[in-house]
Amino acid sequence: MQIRISAKNLGALALPGFCPRCFWIKMHSPGLPFQIFPGIFSTIDSYTKKVTHNHFARYDQLPTWLGKFGNQAKPVKAPHHSKFQVMDGKTDILLTGVPDEILQKDNGSYIIIDYKTAKYTETQDSLLPMYEVQLNTYAYIGERQGFNPVSGLALIYMEPQTDLTPDNLDSVLHEDGFLMGFEGHLLEIELNPEERIPPLLERVRKIYDQPVPPAGNTECKDCMLLDELIRIAQSR
Numbered sequence: 001m002q003i004r005i006s007a008k009n010l011g012a013l014a015l016p017g018f019c020p021r022c023f024w025i026k027m028h029s030p031g032l033p034f035q036i037f038p039g040i041f042s043t044i045d046s047y048t049k050k051v052t053h054n055h056f057a058r059y060d061q062l063p064t065w066l067g068k069f070g071n072q073a074k075p076v077k078a079p080h081h082s083k084f085q086v087m088d089g090k091t092d093i094l095l096t097g098v099p100d101e102i103l104q105k106d107n108g109s110y111i112i113i114d115y116k117t118a119k120y121t122e123t124q125d126s127l128l129p130m131y132e133v134q135l136n137t138y139a140y141i142g143e144r145q146g147f148n149p150v151s152g153l154a155l156i157y158m159e160p161q162t163d164l165t166p167d168n169l170d171s172v173l174h175e176d177g178f179l180m181g182f183e184g185h186l187l188e189i190e191l192n193p194e195e196r197i198p199p200l201l202e203r204v205r206k207i208y209d210q211p212v213p214p215a216g217n218t219e220c221k222d223c224m225l226l227d228e229l230i231r232i233a234q235s236r
């Protein structure tokens with residue numbers, strides 16, 4: 001059976017605590033409960049994109065927080081999500097997902113960017129392995145959709161600026177509310193889609209095709225709590 005998987009969900013396989021059982025259940029049950037995700041993060045990502053594009057329209061260059069790409073690249077339109085996808089014939093998996101930003105460098109090559117609203121840290125982000133796969137998946141799809149060659153990947157962390165003192169209060173207040181700033185930090189991600197993505201697709205197919213859910217992660221606190229709950233219920 002054909003499988004459809006997003007770049008981000010594929011990235012979950014690279015996380016240290018990845019659980020094949022949870023993955024199997026999610027892939028076989030698209031209507032799982034507790035899947036509500038606050039919309040504020042995508043609102044901030046889309047606002048960040050507007051700032052980038054308006055900055056380019058006004059100053060003919062990208063904002064400084066896009067680092068070295070600032071004066072050597074321009075934003076280009078990313079395709080609609082219904083177009084930015086690729087079918088892997090070997091595993092019969094449809095890979096989907098659209099990056100937040102695609103830049104084109106002066107030499108014609110492309111840079112793929114994803115925005116994250118989070119505190120910036122070069123190594124401490126526990127989700128970094130997932131983001132690395134997510135961006136490499138965009139490169140994998142992009143190069144098959146005409147964005148060829150992709151020459152770089154980067155995460156832009158938009159870090160909320162939360163320091164507030166009585167002295168700077170007036171600068172953030174306005175009649176109906178307050179402003180909160182964001183500081184951008186660029187983190188380059190290693191580009192190696194052809195090495196990273198095919199083995200993950202094969203692993204997805206292998207897990208998905210198992211007739212029953214595989215064993216769970218033995219370190220998982222949620223499963224331990226569930227076992228404890230069952231033990232208590234059975235002892236009554």
Ligand code: SF4
Nearest residue numbers: 019022216217220223
């Ligand atoms: S071990 Fe944890 S992560 Fe795996 S299925 Fe159980 S609850 Fe989910």
